[in-house]
Amino acid sequence: MLTILFDGIAYGMLLFVIACGLAVTLGLMNFVNLAHGAFAMLGGYCAYVLVNFYGVPFFASLPVAFMFAAMIGLVAERTLYVHFYSRSHLEQVMFTIGLVFMVSALVDYFLGSQQRFINLPGYLQGRFDFFGVGIGKYRLLIILVCALIVIVLQLILGYTRFGSRLRAAVDDQRVARGLGINVNWVFALTFAVGCGLAGLGGALGAEILSLEPHFPLKFMIYFLIVVSVGGTSSITGPFLASILLGIGDVAGKYYAPRYGGFVIYTIMIVVLVLRPQGLFARGTAK
């Protein structure tokens, strides 16, 4: 029982790290980015290639995966995404789904369509007992790393100059521009960091999330649930939503494997219908 809770939290944390970048693009920049999962997948494959082919230590591959996804994100933002900020949501959907298809096919072409596993170092495998609760070492690592990321993110957003610039740019783009904030640059950097985090999450969770070319489509719905159910007015909303989703998904698969997906989608619809702004949104913000 507690093990399920533990695994669920690990899963939810992972979802959050991947989806928080999406929370910014989708919620704050109002851009429907269905290709967000593609960046997570690229990070995952980056770590896979490094660890399995070149023998790079697992921990060293994580920052590389982050940088790799962030660089691709930055380039994509500057060259492609930037044209779509003012377009309709339909065009954004088309464009990002197109990207997903291309990335999936490319990954399939270069790395094959089978599911890939990263060779984890020995000390991360297995589990130990902690007051009768079985705790997987790998999942414990995920929780620790993700918790660290959440704290750092919260600090950056709340207490740094960049964080206040970002919040200003999101609250009111025009006024922020008027105050001399380079909004384009702030968005580009945020987008890159969001992609990087997705890549990091993809690398970190390659074992749990099953790394294969159709990863972005398979998990798109999960990331969207996190963002739309959690609301986008703060970082805590998506965080709580992803923890809930993680626990719900793991518990659902464990207790009622036949109805797991059904329950989650139904809850999502109900939440969205009752609270279109998200479960944890502060009243009617806009």
Add this chain to the structure above:
Amino acid sequence: MNTVNTVQQAVAALKQKRAWHWLEYLFWLGAAASVFLLPSQHALLTQIAIWSLFAISLDLLLGYAGIVSLGHAAYFGFGAYVAALFAINFYGEPVTGLLVAGIAAGLLGLVTSLLVLRGTDLTRLMVTLGIALVMYEIANQMSWLTGGADGLTGMPVNPVLGFFPIYFMAANAYAYVLAVCFVLFFVAKRIVHSPFGYSLRAIKGNPLRASSIGIPNNRRLIAVYTIAAAYAGIAGALLAQTTPVVSLTYIDFQRSADVLLMLIIGGTGYLYGGIIGSALFLVAQKFIGNVTPQYWEFWIGFALVVIALFARDRGVFSIYERISGALRSRKAKP
């Protein structure tokens, strides 16, 4: 006096828009001729016709009412399953099956529209996607009824209206599908050029202004959602009647995404977009898919990105618009 003139002008302009262009006559004559002229391509043409109908139903939502749906396959699949189950358990006459499927899918659309029409674009996207996923799960779980992952087989297909056999007769089946498509296209064309259709476009353009000139936004959107769902259900029923098995692929995300792609390739908001788009898509799939079946996805993604970048939501229609616009401006100059 002056206002009367303006009104007359407006009425004349609207009537002119409603009238059929000669290219349209040509198109449908060509489609009818293809029954006799392209006997080897009937399987592909049938697919194109069914997908066209499905895309037209999405066009009613997206192109006219501005509702983005990522889960339109929910109604397609529901219609297909209803038609198959109805034929197995009650009566195997296809047109009756179409009607039953259309009504059932329309009812599902009516009920679900209450969920979809709340909230913003993003919420709609999520809710439509969620509905399709829930429908998929239901079809998957109720395997005693739907056959689950194995699919539903053994559906009887009697002669259409009692005298026109279509079972395993490619030419007849194609003629039947084409006829249904034409009738429904005709109805759709009347719908979009009716006051109802214009009010939908008003809502799409600016919901606030539309409601302030007295259009009941919600009721109109519910109505069009119901109609579109019924259309999708009929398209699904057609596919069920012309293929031997109804399976979960009728209702999966790939189908919702594909129909959106077809519509977007052809362009939204003029009904022919769905037809052109599905023809281009399926023909391209046939040829590119033959060369590199695995990487077909790459090219469709590439096409989407390019269309999104340059043609916006008018698809290939924008090419026609640009050419005719250029011709017109040249004519106007001297």
